[in-house]
Amino acid sequence: MRALGAILLAVCTTWLVSQPAFAEKRVALVIGNSAYRNVVRLANPANDSEAMSTVLKKAGFDVVELKRDLGVNEMRRALRDFSDNVRDADIAIVYYAGHGIEINGNNYLIPVDAVLERDIDAFDEAIPLDRVLTVIEPAKQLRLVILDACRDNPFNKSMKRSIGSRAIGRGLAKVEPESPNTLIAFAAKAGSTASDGDSTNSPFTAALVKFLPRPGLDLRKAFGYARDDVLKATNNRQEPFMLARR
Secondary structure (H helix, E strand, C coil), rough: CCCHHHHHHHHHHHCCCCCCCCCCCEEEEEEECCCCCCCCCCHHHHHHHHHHHHHHCCCCCCCEEECCCHHHHHHHHHHHHHHHHHHHCEEEEEEECCCCCCCCCCEEECCCCCCCHHHHHHHCHHHHHHHHHHCCCCCEEEEEEECCCEEECHHHHHCEECCCCECCCCCCCCCCCCCEEEEEEECCCCCCCCCCCCCCCCCCHHHHHHHHHCHHHHHHHHHHHHHHHHHHCCCCCCCCCEEEEE
């Protein structure tokens, strides 16, 4: 853990501060899915993605790709195109706001055109989290995935199970990053759901845009402060968490 901590301390204290002396290439893909076509739309992912994109642009990221309301083919294309930017990047971030679902221990991000009548439809209609992690793997120093994607999923109620024993979880499953210097930040702990929020942004994203831009603040501390902020805002009903691989 000390090796990861050393890298985070060296990189993350300046990752949101634009300094010409540093030559690191920093790239980000920001996706917000609000306009779901087959279930009730979500109010805030469009706003959340806009807010996060603004934070990263102000931080001087070399590339910030903002995508909203993507269907499955559009999400696949966005990840494929972003992989070209990651190839020679030092820091790569993917931020996603929208519906997410866990099926049999595997996490999926849900495009706006998903129907998901059956659990096996996720293979064709959703994006595995593993695919996102693979896309950012070439980044040399830091790989970060932020998932504001644990909202109470309406697909769960009607989805048919292909096998009776196949589990469809509430929220997203806890997964351990396989590549070093990789972090995954979840809006809510495993097996629980996150609030879309009653204001302009979700509680998680509202906390992130509050703390991430602070100069000199270690990334772990920023997420810790964000967690405390979300707990307070939701009366302890929602607790974000972060997983890291050294």
